[in-house]
Amino acid sequence: MNRLGLAAVTAVVVALGLSLALGLLGGTPTGAGDNGDGYRLFCGAGLVPATPTHAASWQGGVVLDFGRGAPCPDPQPSSAGIILKAIVGGRGAVSLTELGWLYTLLIFLVTLVTARALLVHGRRRLVFLLPPLIPVLEPDFARMFISTFSEPAGLFGAYTLLCGVAVIAATGIEDGFARLSALALVAVGGVIAGLAKVGFLPLLVLAVLVCAVTGARLGRGRWWSGRIVGPALAVLLVVETIWPIRASLAWQDRNYAEVNAINVVYTLSLVEIPGTATALGLPAAARESVGHAFYPKGPDELIGADAVKNDPDGIRNKVWGMLLARPAVLARAVGIALQSTYGRSLPYLSDEPWTPASVPPRNFGPVSGDMGGDQSTFRQWLDEMSPPWWPSLLVLLGTGAAAVALSRRRWTTRYGIVAGVATTSALGIAVMAVAGDGYYEIAKHVWLAAYLLDVAALSLCVVVVPVLVRCARDLRERRRRRVAVAAGEPAAQVTTPVNSPSTG
Template identity: 70%
Template sequence: MKRVGMAVAAGFIAALGLIVSLGLLGTPNGAGDNGDGYRLFCTAGLSPATPDHKASWLGGVVLDFGRGTPCPDPQPSSAAVLFKAVADGDGPFSLTSLGWLYALLVFLVTGLAAWALLARGWRRLALLLPPVLPLLNPDFARLFLSTFGEPAGLFGAYTLLCGLAVIAGTKVEDGFERLTALLLVAAGGVVAGLAKIGFLPLFVLAVLVCAVTGARAGAGRWWSGRLVGPLIAVLLVLEIIAPIRANLAWQERNYADVNAVNVVYTLGLVELPGSAAELGLPEAANQSAGKAYYPDGPEQLAGADVLLEEPSAVKGKVWSLLLAHPAALARAIGIGLQATHGRDLPYLPNHPWGAATKAPDNSAPVSGDMGGNPQTFREWLDNMSLPWWPSLLVLLGLAGAVIALLRRRVWTNRAGLMAGVSVTAALGIAVMAVVGDGYFEIAKHVWLAAYLLDAAALSLCVMAAPVVYRFVREQLTRRRRPAAPVAEPEPQSEPTPQAG
């Protein structure tokens, strides 16, 4: 009962922190719509309770919805499943209900992970700090009150990391605890991977983690503990094939032109200057480098009419050129990681919309973190402090994973596995964002990668904490230890005079 009580307390603390960060007991703190929210709320047949029944670019977060007509081609997403779980029914709907749902889910996941870790002692609850603390950061938490797919991705990533924390804090012999960890990793990978196609690296990593993790109940044969994880990994792959294909098909139906224009103009022509001819575009297209599909539309981009005749073919040429120029590809991925500094997404307002809320101009913003204007985008990157830190953190996280594999007997060292998986997932999301949609709205596309990098940094801190503690203790002990007394020299006896 004591173990269960401590686990419930841990879950309650994490959920309460999220509730406070979201302002669910006061003024809600959410994220305004940039036009993508329609994909989610139309799935549940909702209509924003605004004069024009729209929610995008209003200068605030639309919290209240009425009932409308479901959209004819809803986006297949785990976010839609969770949204409909609280939005189905009759009468008005408040977005705060979604925030309460995520708070409840965080309570359950945290409590379950804490219960499993307590099997090896309360100190191992420190392994939950890396996923929990960044989750309470308002830059991340506020998107739980939004109509985006990102909240489901964040919850999935959090669940996966909690499962990793249990794996790091237990052993193969802890059968039920390890099985709990595998279920958390699997569930987190599915929810995150199906939230939006850009988060698919989290699912891939969940499959790999399950495939190499053992769980043996009791004193069974050594090989019996190696079958559960791979079996779960196989089931995951079989279960998710159809949803991923449906998500890719939906993306191709609705955003093939948009993605192709953004990849060619904001990425290809920027990182490979003067490459319009190699892409089959007129030379004038080089003059439009850095400009995106939004806000002005492809009509303002030279050569876009040629591109839109075969968008997939031209986009494929960009990918081929980047593979042929590894330095340009590495630079693009580095910019994607650097964009994680823009986690606050200032163009998405956080305060609730009301009748007196002043809406911005009719056009979408062209601020740097939107990546739709080459000048403001470059200024935004140049004004960042420590732009190299995300890339360095990726290297440190991978090094921590290697150390954890070599010295895994110490449980704090195994936090390096959490760091390694986190930075690998962040790197994968950055790659997917850059090659999938160029630099357009790059800060939002790598927003989940920013959470994973924060979790990786804290995992490395947990890993280094005992080493730092021992070093500081030794230094203090040396200062407090009294110096050994210096022995006084014995007086020398005078020589005895000899008789003459």
């Protein structure tokens, strides 16, 4: 009961912090304005923006209030859409603040389960909850919970997945119920995040892999009994998600094949690979359109775009083949995607609620640097970031920490697994972003990767700080011994430092 009470208090504090960050408790709600992507989800729920034009995109604020209408025939298949429909019910009016409260409740439940599982081995291991939690409360990430994007479901799923991995790192196979809770968190988080949008599929893949190598034994069963739960769950995840994944890929290809192909060609391959125009059968003059995306002016002003529109899948596959044949170019593109995680604030998406007095922006933003729709402004935006190499270095550090964690038994060191899962997921999202849409709107596409890299950085602190503290204590002890010996103190009175249980 004491453990459950402490877990409940922890979850309440987290929920209170998130509701304050969202402005749900008497303040002004803080969300993310629509750039046109929100329609993919709210139209499926039969929601109509309560604005004079019945549009939610580029209104100069976050449209919070929606009326009801007929659902559109081809909404985006997404776990975010299912969560959005949960607040609709049979009512005639809906507010996105209710969606914010729903995500707050979900975060509360996940935190409660995670804290209770971590407390199996004492209160100190609650520190394992901090790396996934602290970034969720940051305004750049929290505000997405009040929006009609797929990103909030991805963020909630990633938080749930990493909480499960944290519990796995903090427990052993004999901690049956705690491990079962962890596996449930990993599975649920991976499904919700991976099915939020195609670009987040790496999180589902990581969830399957984590389940496949995780054991959980209840009671004193045979040694092999604890090794089948995780792999069985991994197989179940694969079987249950095949159809939703195929539906998401088909929807993306059905609605955005031309858009994605043009963006990959003009914002990525023409920029990074010399001779792309000739290799793809485009006119040589296509170089004059380098760096420009499908939006805002459309493909009509892009030289050679008709050839891409006539065979978007074939052109895109050729570009992928060219990237695979040039690992250095692919690494540079992925590095730029990781660097773009600095743009997590997405300033072109309004955060204040829309009112009739709100003024839509004159420039809708696609040519701003963080949108990646113009080569010059995009490069200028990248050049302003410092240090540009830090996200890539963080990926390497997180991967290294995971490798060390798999070979060590110290519980603080084992937490490197969380850093490894976070950085691997961030890397996967970065690859999906550049391969799927080039550099266009890259900051938004890698927004969830920014959260994952923050989790990785904090996880590395959990791993490294105890080591530094232990080294500092041993250094002080050695200095004390040298001073004691120099002062003539008998050797028998000089103690040898021993590792403290608090760091063991």
